[in-house]
Amino acid sequence: KAGVTQTPRYLIKTRGQQVTLSCSPISGHRSVSWYQQTPGQGLQFLFEYFSETQRNKGNFPGRFSGRQFSNSRSEMNVSTLELGDSALYLCASSLAGTGASPLHFGNGTRLTVT
Amino acid sequence: DQQVKQNSPSLSVQEGRISILNCDYTNSMFDYFLWYKKYPAEGPTFLISISSIKDKNEDGRFTVFLNKSAKHLSLHIVPSQPGDSAVYFCAASYLNSGGYQKVTFGIGTKLQVIP
Numbered sequence: 229k230a231g232v233t234q235t236p237r238y239l240i241k242t243r244g245q246q247v248t249l250s251c252s253p254i255s256g257h258r259s260v261s262w263y264q265q266t267p268g269q270g271l272q273f274l275f276e277y278f279s280e281t282q283r284n285k286g287n288f289p290g291r292f293s294g295r296q297f298s299n300s301r302s303e304m305n306v307s308t309l310e311l312g313d314s315a316l317y318l319c320a321s322s323l324a325g326t327g328a329s330p331l332h333f334g335n336g337t338r339l340t341v342t
Numbered sequence: 343d344q345q346v347k348q349n350s351p352s353l354s355v356q357e358g359r360i361s362i363l364n365c366d367y368t369n370s371m372f373d374y375f376l377w378y379k380k381y382p383a384e385g386p387t388f389l390i391s392i393s394s395i396k397d398k399n400e401d402g403r404f405t406v407f408l409n410k411s412a413k414h415l416s417l418h419i420v421p422s423q424p425g426d427s428a429v430y431f432c433a434a435s436y437l438n439s440g441g442y443q444k445v446t447f448g449i450g451t452k453l454q455v456i457p
Contacts, residue, residue, distance in 0.1 A: 271431060
């Protein structure tokens, strides 16, 4: 079974631009979550989508948004990029039934804002 | 407010010895705990988990211990191997009122196993 796929792997943008990151979950997984990883901050939760609906959101500004398509693929968008947005963005999928289930992560998109 | 705390940013252990990684949490609603391992340039991978109804879970060289009264869990790796060198994230979750899992991660502990 293919794992979680994130594209692109690396991205360089300048301040003020916007960016879209893509994530394809494991087949059969309906939940997709997004995390931001920066040194010293660990994995900060951005949002979670399940069956095309955002059902959980972290404490990030409205510049960060996402969506999920009917095939469970998800995109994350960051508008008006700031230097502080430079980070590794990780997508994770899970079965997300009523019980706890581990997250399966992709290898991330490394975003550098200059 | 950091609900999941990994107070040791790094740890060095000799190959063959035991590695103990610690994690503390503050939210008593957490009922499921997980450890993830992350190599550079890769995403975290699930390692082991424990439900709050247990106090120990073992999987090969990896054992997780949970002390609910102290709100503390630890990951033991015995014996440690150079390939275990990675960043380890502690995570905790609970089912919220909507019936889905809310997961919170610690900031990670970098383990170095010295050959």
